[in-house]
Amino acid sequence: MKILVVGSGGREHAITWRLAQDETKHELFCAPGNAGTAALAENLAIGAEDVAAITEWAAANRPDLVVVGPEAPLCKGLADSLTAVGVKVFGPVQAGARMEGSKAFAKEVMKAAGVPTGLAETFTDAAAAKAALPKFGLPVVIKADGLAAGKGVIIAETREEAEAAIDDMLVGGRFGAAGAEVLVEEFLEGEECSILALVDGEHAVLLPSSQDHKRVFDGDKGPNTGGMGAYSPAPVVTADRLPFIRDTIILPVVRELKRRGIVYRGVLYAGLMVNNLPDGRKAASGSDVNVVEFNARFGDPETEAVLPRIGGDFAKTLLACAEGTLKDEDVVVSPSCAATVIVASGGYPGSYAKGKVMSGLDEAAKVPGAIVFHCGTKAVEGQVLTAGGRVLSVTGLGGTLREAVDTAYRAVSCISFEGAFYRRDIAHRAFERDGL
Ligand code: AMP
Ligand code: GLY
Numbered sequence: 556m557k558i559l560v561v562g563s564g565g566r567e568h569a570i571t572w573r574l575a576q577d578e579t580k581h582e583l584f585c586a587p588g589n590a591g592t593a594a595l596a597e598n599l600a601i602g603a604e605d606v607a608a609i610t611e612w613a614a615a616n617r618p619d620l621v622v623v624g625p626e627a628p629l630c631k632g633l634a635d636s637l638t639a640v641g642v643k644v645f646g647p648v649q650a651g652a653r654m655e656g657s658k659a660f661a662k663e664v665m666k667a668a669g670v671p672t673g674l675a676e677t678f679t680d681a682a683a684a685k686a687a688l689p690k691f692g693l694p695v696v697i698k699a700d701g702l703a704a705g706k707g708v709i710i711a712e713t714r715e716e717a718e719a720a721i722d723d724m725l726v727g728g729r730f731g732a733a734g735a736e737v738l739v740e741e742f743l744e745g746e747e748c749s750i751l752a753l754v755d756g757e758h759a760v761l762l763p764s765s766q767d768h769k770r771v772f773d774g775d776k777g778p779n780t781g782g783m784g785a786y787s788p789a790p791v792v793t794a795d796r797l798p799f800i801r802d803t804i805i806l807p808v809v810r811e812l813k814r815r816g817i818v819y820r821g822v823l824y825a826g827l828m829v830n831n832l833p834d835g836r837k838a839a840s841g842s843d844v845n846v847v848e849f850n851a852r853f854g855d856p857e858t859e860a861v862l863p864r865i866g867g868d869f870a871k872t873l874l875a876c877a878e879g880t881l882k883d884e885d886v887v888v889s890p891s892c893a894a895t896v897i898v899a900s901g902g903y904p905g906s907y908a909k910g911k912v913m914s915g916l917d918e919a920a921k922v923p924g925a926i927v928f929h930c931g932t933k934a935v936e937g938q939v940l941t942a943g944g945r946v947l948s949v950t951g952l953g954g955t956l957r958e959a960v961d962t963a964y965r966a967v968s969c970i971s972f973e974g975a976f977y978r979r980d981i982a983h984r985a986f987e988r989d990g991l
Contacts, residue, residue, distance in 0.1 A: 556870050557582040559613065560596065561633070562603045562624025563589050565897075565930035565948035566855035570622055571595050572928065573862040573869050581870055584618070590939050591929025606633045614640040620874050622646070623821070626852050630656040630702065634821075643877040646821040647851050651812060654823065655851040658738055659700045668807035671842035673741035681725040685718050687739055693717075696740040699724050701733030705779060710742065743828040743838055743845050746984060748789040749857045750825045752805045753872065755881035756818040759805045763864055763888050764792035765857040766984065771904060773980045780904045781945055784981035785860040786894040786956060790988055791829045796844060800825065804846060820876050824850035824857075859928050859948040860893040894959040895950045896967050896981050897930070901974025903944035911941040911972040918969040924952045924959075925966035941972055956985050 558581050560571050568591040574581055575595045583596035586609055592598060601608045604627050613621055621637055623629055623646030632649035646652075653660045659677045664670075673696070678684035688695060697720040699707030707730055711717035717739075724734035751762040765787035771777035792800075804825055812819045826848040830837060838845050862869075866887035875881040900907035913932070916939060920927045928950065931943015947970065951962030960982050967977055 556619040556874070557584075557617070558870060559584045559586060559609075559618045559621045560588070560592070560624060561586050561609060561621060561628060563587050564624065564855055565928045565945065566853050566858040567624040568592050568928040568930070569859045569862045569948070570624060570853065572926065573865065577868050577870050579868065579870070586612070589929045589942070590932040590934040591927070593934060604628050604631060606631050606636050609633060610636045610640055613637055613642040618642060620645060620870065620877060622873055624852060626652060626655050626702065626850060629821075629851050643874065644820075645873045645877050647819045648817065650817045651819040651821075652851040654808070654812075654819075654849040656702055657700055658698050658848070659736055661849050662738065664808060664811050665846060668811035670804050670807055670846055671838070671840040671844065672846040673743050674839045675738045675740040677736055677738050678721075679725065679736050681721050684721045684725065684737055684739055688714060688717055691739055691741055694742045696738075696742050697721055697724070698738040698740060699730045699734035700736035700738065701730065703730040703733045705781065706730075707733060741839055743830075743847060744836070745828045745830040746791045747847065748792050748827050748829060749854050750792070750800055750805070750827060751853060751857065751861060752801070752823045752825065753876050753881060753886065754805070754809055754819050754821060754823050755876045756820050756879045757809065757813065758881050759801060759809055759823065760881060760883055760886045761797055761801055761805070762861050762886065763787050764789040764797075765854070765861050766791070767854065767857055768978060768981060771978075773978050778904055780899075782854075782856045783897045783899065783978045784895055785854075785856045786892070786959070786982040786985065787857070787860040787864060788892065790985050796829070800827070800844060803842075804844070808849070818879075820879070821851065822853050824852065824854050826850070856895045856897055856948050859950050860895040863926060863950055863952055864889045864891055864893055891952050891954060892956040892959040893950055893952050894956065894963045894981050895948050896963045896977050897945050898947040898949060898967060898970060898975055898977045899945050900931075900941055900943070901976060907944050908974060909940070909942050911974060913939045913941060913946070913970065913972040915969040915971055919949065919966040922962060922966040922969065924962040926950045926952075927966065927970075946972070946975070956982055
């Protein structure tokens with residue numbers, strides 16, 4: 556198949572890599588890709604958000620499938636635009652991508668579909684939002700409606716903090732249009748996990764569970780990041796919970812969207828809070844598993860941990876989603892475990908330097924069971940340079956999670972560049988759970 560992957564991060568390298576593992580060989584392109592995808596595909600000089608240029612390329616070059624990595628082009632209508640020129644696309648139409656692009660829309664769909672989630676109310680008026688605060692107790696969550704680069708969620712411990720966050724968004728215009736509407740939401744307690752579901756408009760197949768590590772430092776300390784690592788499976792998602800998640804969360808959303816005329820094809824990513832509190836306290840929904848958020852795409856770095864565990868013909872599976880013919884047996888899961896460690900630039904998630912020369916990538920890739928995915932890199936005159944905050948995503952595979960983690964860190968230890976750092980406690984929740 557001729558396939559274009561849109562995006563330039565670790566997620567897109569992992570998608571491209573997984574397509575390249577198929578028995579049938581494909582002709583692969585990335586727009587724009589990175590130094591890692593360049594080894595597997597032809598990188599095109601087209602930005603991931605340039606809907607017009609991607610559509611023009613696809614109309615002229617007629618790929619069998621376009622796989623869209625990031626949310627921004629989906630929210631801008633890339634899938635609609637490709638469909639209009641007769642090109643098949645893995646990724647939802649603009650109206651479906653609103654499940655990620657508008658938290659108020661996602662809540663409204665969940666409510667209509669009876670999906671368990673935190674109680675929430677939506678406001679455009681600061682005084683009304685503040686007046687509603689007592690109903691939610693403390694802590695309380697204040698969220699900007701739109702995309703705010705992961706910064707639009709404030710967990711307020713006090714009423715003053717909550718009021719300040721409301722003022723910041725609704726009066727101060729902190730996130731511009733994305734914060735012109737805010738949600739006041741029930742604080743959910745428990746352990747978070749990610750479920751990536753492949754959806755073909757009607758059917759859904761869940762990929763193995765995973766958990767990411769959002770904070771920058773060990774012990775979940777420091778500011779939030781795009782993700783510092785991930786592992787799969789996440790033991791908090793016990794086997795008995797998977798049918799519940801599919802039947803009570805994913806499928807009702809897909810059906811509710813379809814009822815509204817939105818045929819959702821691509822990944823529906825559910826960020827879930829699993830309530831495992833010792834005293835059995837429950838969220839207002841009464842459910843043990845509640846939706847924190849939906850995303851309209853593969854997670855990053857979850858994809859780098861999940862996709863190496865998927866067997867079968869991946870291109871065929873993604874095409875089946877695009878064509879509305881997905882079947883359970885299209886997704887074959889390997890029993891192995893995976894752990895992914897992000898190697899980041901010093902200073903990230905604040906400001907950081909770019910253009911640092913990297914070494915040890917070949918040695919790392921030779922560690923048995925390790926895969927080195929590039930996130931923010933650039934090849935210049937035979938050298939690989941850093942080009943982002945998150946630079947590499949190093950995945951280890953193993954029969955146990957411990958083996959997977961050890962393999963990932965063995966590979967990471969081969970790599971060096973000025974300022975490089977990484978978390979040393981990936982998968983700690985799984986190990987603590989097992990008393991390890
Ligand atoms: P979101 O952008 O909605 O994914 O939120 C970002 C992060 O904020 C989530 O991954 C959670 O860690 C946290 N969060 C969001 N909503 C809630 C909630 N209702 N209760 C507890 N934590 C939340
Ligand atoms: N790892 C979180 C995300 O992809 O949104």
